[in-house]
Amino acid sequence: MNRIDKKFKEDKKLLSIYFSAGHPKLEDTLTILEKLESSGVDMVEIGLPFSDPLADGPTIQKSSTQALRNGMTTRKLFSQLENVREKIKIPLVIMGYLNPMMQYGIEKFCQNCQKIGIDGLIIPDLPVDVYHESYKSLFQKYGLYNMFLITPQTPETRINYIDKVSNGFIYMVSSASVTGAKDKFGSPQTDYFNRIAKMKLSTPTVVGFGISNSETYLTAIKHSSGAIIGSAFIKFLEKEGVENIGSFISSIR
Amino acid sequence: MNYNVNEKGYYGDFGGAFIPEMLYPNVAELRNNYLEITRRADFKKEFENLLKVYVGRPTPLYFASRLSKKYKTKIYLKREDLCHTGAHKVNNTIGQILLAKRLGKNRIIAETGAGQHGVATATVCALMGIECIVYMGELDIHRQAPNVARMKMLGAEVRSAKSGSKTLKDATNEAIRDWINNPIDTHYIIGSVVGPHPYPDMVARFQSVISEETKWQLEEQEGRDYPNHVIACVGGGSNAAGLYYHYLNDERVNIIAIEAAGKGIDSGQSAATSALGKEGIIHGSKTLLMQSSDGQITEPYSISAGLDYPGVGPMHAHLFRSKRAEFISIPDQEAMDWGLTLSQTEGIIPAIETAHAFAVLDVRKFGPEEIIVFNCSGRGDKDLSTYIDYFKL
Numbered sequence: 351m352n353r354i355d356k357k358f359k360e361d362k363k364l365l366s367i368y369f370s371a372g373h374p375k376l377e378d379t380l381t382i383l384e385k386l387e388s389s390g391v392d393m394v395e396i397g398l399p400f401s402d403p404l405a406d407g408p409t410i411q412k413s414s415t416q417a418l419r420n421g422m423t424t425r426k427l428f429s430q431l432e433n434v435r436e437k438i439k440i441p442l443v444i445m446g447y448l449n450p451m452m453q454y455g456i457e458k459f460c461q462n463c464q465k466i467g468i469d470g471l472i473i474p475d476l477p478v479d480v481y482h483e484s485y486k487s488l489f490q491k492y493g494l495y496n497m498f499l500i501t502p503q504t505p506e507t508r509i510n511y512i513d514k515v516s517n518g519f520i521y522m523v524s525s526a527s528v529t530g531a532k533d534k535f536g537s538p539q540t541d542y543f544n545r546i547a548k549m550k551l552s553t554p555t556v557v558g559f560g561i562s563n564s565e566t567y568l569t570a571i572k573h574s575s576g577a578i579i580g581s582a583f584i585k586f587l588e589k590e591g592v593e594n595i596g597s598f599i600s601s602i603r
Numbered sequence: 604m605n606y607n608v609n610e611k612g613y614y615g616d617f618g619g620a621f622i623p624e625m626l627y628p629n630v631a632e633l634r635n636n637y638l639e640i641t642r643r644a645d646f647k648k649e650f651e652n653l654l655k656v657y658v659g660r661p662t663p664l665y666f667a668s669r670l671s672k673k674y675k676t677k678i679y680l681k682r683e684d685l686c687h688t689g690a691h692k693v694n695n696t697i698g699q700i701l702l703a704k705r706l707g708k709n710r711i712i713a714e715t716g717a718g719q720h721g722v723a724t725a726t727v728c729a730l731m732g733i734e735c736i737v738y739m740g741e742l743d744i745h746r747q748a749p750n751v752a753r754m755k756m757l758g759a760e761v762r763s764a765k766s767g768s769k770t771l772k773d774a775t776n777e778a779i780r781d782w783i784n785n786p787i788d789t790h791y792i793i794g795s796v797v798g799p800h801p802y803p804d805m806v807a808r809f810q811s812v813i814s815e816e817t818k819w820q821l822e823e824q825e826g827r828d829y830p831n832h833v834i835a836c837v838g839g840g841s842n843a844a845g846l847y848y849h850y851l852n853d854e855r856v857n858i859i860a861i862e863a864a865g866k867g868i869d870s871g872q873s874a875a876t877s878a879l880g881k882e883g884i885i886h887g888s889k890t891l892l893m894q895s896s897d898g899q900i901t902e903p904y905s906i907s908a909g910l911d912y913p914g915v916g917p918m919h920a921h922l923f924r925s926k927r928a929e930f931i932s933i934p935d936q937e938a939m940d941w942g943l944t945l946s947q948t949e950g951i952i953p954a955i956e957t958a959h960a961f962a963v964l965d966v967r968k969f970g971p972e973e974i975i976v977f978n979c980s981g982r983g984d985k986d987l988s989t990y991i992d993y994f995k996l
Contacts, residue, residue, distance in 0.1 A: 401767060401899040402885070404779050405623040411766050423897040448621060449884045453898030474623040475884060499624035503786050508627070523625060526786045 353441040353469045354518040358554045364576025370397040370413035372422025379430045389599035398446030405474040407530030409581035424454045435467035445472040460492040470495030502542045516553040524560040532560035547573035606851040612800025617917035620799035622887045625783040634801045664820035676969035680979040690981030691842045692723035698809030700727040703790035710789040714778040716771030717908030718750025720794030725759035735759040738777040740770035768902040795839025796916030799887030810845025834859040835978035836960040838910035840919040842980035861960045863905035864932035874903035874911045875932035891920040906935040907955035933962040954981030
């Protein structure tokens with residue numbers, strides 16, 4: 351069974367963390383993963399940095415740019431993660447844009463993910479229909495899940511379609527926005543969370559974008575299976591450093 | 604072979620809509636409506652009327668007699684430089700603003716590199732009384748101060764793109780992010796035949812007025828409605844798409860695309876995408892683009908700000924791969940020299956982008972009976988300071 355499915359079978363709400371691989375320092379990747387797991391984080395999205403991250407706000411743009419400057423590449427990330435499963439047991443997802451994966455070679459990319467023990471991918475600029483037509487069989491061949499996004503603007507019929515073709519979880523973007531922290535969620539967000547909860551989708555939903563603290567985390571998980579924190583974690587890393595990761599996680603839950 | 608877009612938004616292997624889900628509703632709304640709206644009689648009437656009374660169309664198809672004599676061939680110039688705002692860009696912004704109004708949008712965003720598309724967008728927004736925000740790379744804002752001032756005079760807000768390399772590609776990223784953040788009331792006017800489907804096709808259709816006029820103007824002057832060659836410079840490729848459009852599937856017409864070699868293809872400072880680019884995804888489109896071996900998009904270089912886009916539109920990528928078009932790249936120096944040559948041979952000071960196209964006359968032979976149509980896509984006013992520095996005028 352895919353580690354992601356196993357995780358959702360546990361009777362608890364997920365806390366998932368995103369970080370840009372290669373940031374703050376090039377070789378921080380494994381340390382960050384270890385600290386996150388030992389702090390009780392349930393799943394991690396490892397960001398593969400890209401020069402032109404369309405869906406990301408200023409914080410993740412900046413961390414991606416810094417990671418690239420530090421020398422992060424697809425090849426480098428795979429070599430850092432080569433033995434990651436000797437230590438890390440929680441589900442690991444690589445989140446990145448399509449172009450660097452294409453240049454690496456999609457099949458080779460998938461093959462390497464399987465070899466290392468990556469459980470799934472999130473590729474914001476790979477639309478669900480293109481995935482279905484051109485990539486699905488390849489991802490399945492290497493046991494990789496591919497997670498899709500939905501937003502408050504996604505029509506109900508499309509949500510149902512995405513639910514049908516999804517595995518792992520559906521990434522529920524909290525509001526019409528690029529990534530970035532918000533202090534609190536207003537009623538448009540909670541209405542949207544409620545609306546999606548009432549659809550009783552067969553795939554678990556995890557809320558992301560705009561989750562920054564305990565308050566937004568608790569609101570997000572009320573009507574979903576979990577939540578993802580990215581920008582707020584990256585800001586914390588920049589300020590407080592890798593060694594204090596535990597205190598960030600305990601401030602959330 | 605058919606060189607137009609197919610029903611899925613592809614030109615051969617290129618095109619499509621590789622966009623985040625957050626953009627899906629915006630792009631789907633456009634895709635589902637652009638053909639229907641632009642075919643409506645009221646749209647056509649308003650579009651054609653504005654092109655006539657506001658832009659100043661039809662633009663002349665001018666037989667360049669001195670240039671023709673010098674190069675022993677028949678050279679025509681399609682005078683897009685005479686359009687209001689000084690370039691072909693306004694054909695597209697007029698079309699898109701009319702479309703945006705019919706979609707009920709009341710806020711316009713745009714990206715701009717050199718500022719020409721920004722000015723053309725600010726102009727039509729002023730014309731319609733619609734709010735206008737133009738994203739421009741921080742570096743370009745400094746390099747193109749007169750166009751920044753023009754946009755401000757026209758009432759647009761110019762927002763500085765500070766991410767990445769702080770130039771056109773980053774301004775485009777910022778505009779896309781703005782659209783993600785404002786999915787309901789905003790229309791994004793892309794300035795070239797780039798971006799997710801339906802943009803490349805939509806922009807090409809609005810620019811196709813260039814070849815539509817060329818056909819009847821050639822018929823009038825030459826007794827036949829097609830030339831032997833159509834030649835245009837390609838950055839993203841909108842002026843080229845407009846000139847090629849009605850000849851794409853006419854094999855009697857040879858298509859020539861001129862890219863900017865910058866300081867030379869192998870110099871590391873170039874914008875010759877056909878020579879240096881690989882297949883990839885940029886701004887939601889699968890096309891040829893300049894990138895590192897790791898798939899990071901690289902910053903192109905050309906002395907002309909309008910040609911330094913790291914990709915080409917998917918139509919052009921297809922024309923290149925299928926060998927329907929010849930691609931030739933011209934270095935800075937030859938382009939600059941042609942700025943002078945055209946000025947002093949025909950009394951027309953071209954934009955530096957446009958000057959690149961003419962330089963083909965020195966690198967490729969044309970027969971005495973052959974008819975060539977150049978897209979004289981923009982005028983040189985905006986480039987005066989570059990010309991002044993370069994030639995110590």
